Amino acid sequence: RLDFMLLFAALIGALSGWLGASFSGIFSDMPAGAIIVIVAASIFLISMFFGTARGVVPRLRDQAHLKRRVGRQHLLRAAYELAERQSEPVKNVAVSRQAMLAHRSWSPREFRKILERAKDEDHIEASSADTIHLSESGFGEAARVTRNHRLWELYLIRHADIAPSHVDRDADMVEHILGAELVRKLEAELGDEGTLPRSPHAV
Template sequence: MPFNFQDLIEVILLESYNVRLVVISTMLLGITSGLIGSFLLMRKRSLMGDALSHATLPGIGIAFAIMVLMGGSGKFLPGLLLGASISGVIGVLVMLAIINTTRLREDVAMGFVLSVFFGFGVAILQLVKDVPGGHAAGLESFIYGKAASIVFQDSILIGGIALITSISAVLLRKEFTLLCFDDTYAASQGWPVLWLDILMLGLVTAVTVIGLQAVGLILVIAFLIIPAATARFWTHRLDLMLLLSAIIGGISGWLGASLSALLPRLPAGAVIVLVAATIFLASMLFGTARGVIPRLMDQARLKRRVGRQHLLRAAYEILEYHHQPAINLPISRDSMLEHRAWTPRQFKRLLGLARREDHLEPSAPGTIRLSESGFGEATRITRNHRLWELYLIRHADIAPSHVDRDADMVEHILGAEIVRQLEAELEPQSEIPASPHTI
């Protein structure tokens, strides 16, 4: 049934009690998932969250059976989450045992735990349906999630665990960072790498367990991975990545739960993941650090800069070949095309770029002439190229016949500081070193 404007206002302002509980709970879950998921992503163990989520299923079934046999209803959420936590921790320990005591790879250990524990959990859920006095209907909601069933006590539990987990992640940020980037170095410095690993996976288990009610054990892995992967497109700094990941997770939880409230037929877990995926796709395209479009634009700018530098250096080398590099004479276009392997179309595009940057001045048909600024730029580019060639020949044992190709790959990113270091290292006697190819 389509919603009206009044429904939209009520959801945005959180006027409904049930909507308020669900939205706040999922938003807190998203913030925590973003924080913990960032460390999991940098640790290159993103799929471990998937294995952990599936490892919680046997604990849910066993906890239900125990509570029923003790005279309870079996649906007490803290008891179910406790069982899920214990089962998840056992799954973590089994994975770490396989990884640290065998030669099997991590993906093998994760695949083993995921499949075996999930199969065990499905079998247990089928068995507990026959427990006398129990009503196991609804336990399957932990597989797919059922955010609409969150009540006040559940919200308090989710919020409390999310707060404790987030504070722990922030306080252990430096230790987790060292573990993620170089665990070997951390071990050599005396850090308890194994215990830090267990603690990190313990926090992942906590997030996974509190996410079962909202998004389910199948989709909770997306809540752990997608916000962190999305933030990675916007920054190279871990601190900023943690902040962005938490914000993206919170926004995904808020928007997903709100849309689910407006469209009751859509489950909250699926909508939350779809919202997070939409933000991920937008970030993949437009992210300033690793986005596709900014990278294509950077590559296009680099290509133009490289082409311009090749054009100016070719002009200088032709003048140098005629022993008149200090005299800015006209240069025939044919000699430029012979000097570099340009097509006429590429050459025409480079000439247009040089004119726009005021590196060429008017000349007779069939010739080009460098402007004063263009000649100075050509001199600088040629000098830097020669310095790099000499360095490669003297210190990297590159043959003079091959050095031009290797220098071409690097010269376009030489900064002023690197040029000064080359000057100090080589101590050139002339303003423009002679071409190494003539040595």
């Protein structure tokens, strides 16, 4: 890793020097030293903003993707939990927009944006001024998201000694990055495979 960085730094320095000398030779009123500094600074700024690992732009893009995923998962879980209140066993029924807003701390503007993205992703089948109805794929995804959330809640209650009344917030901070492998480990740890656990707190 260090060898690569040293080699790469040497190449950048050589490129900056070559470009600086070339421009200075072509344009006699341009001092080579200043051009070398400008070229090196430009390369630094490009790498800082567009570097694939830690660049500013990729990080902002990843944060935006995560924010959209979190919003979508919160929407689906809220719809599923509201549907649970209406039927047992839970069915894919229309849920109230006002109940959704009360269930989460969204502003009306933020809620509209999340709904629009969910429609674009075919998670919502129908939407009126008062209700929202998930598509079949959306309902399946909502069940998966809700299950992962509750598995994590149960794990935190059993192994981190977090009170059921506080576990929802803590699970919210982690559930969006749960991969399939971690979910399998949670299932094995909790002895719960395939079923959707009941919420350990009021929803």
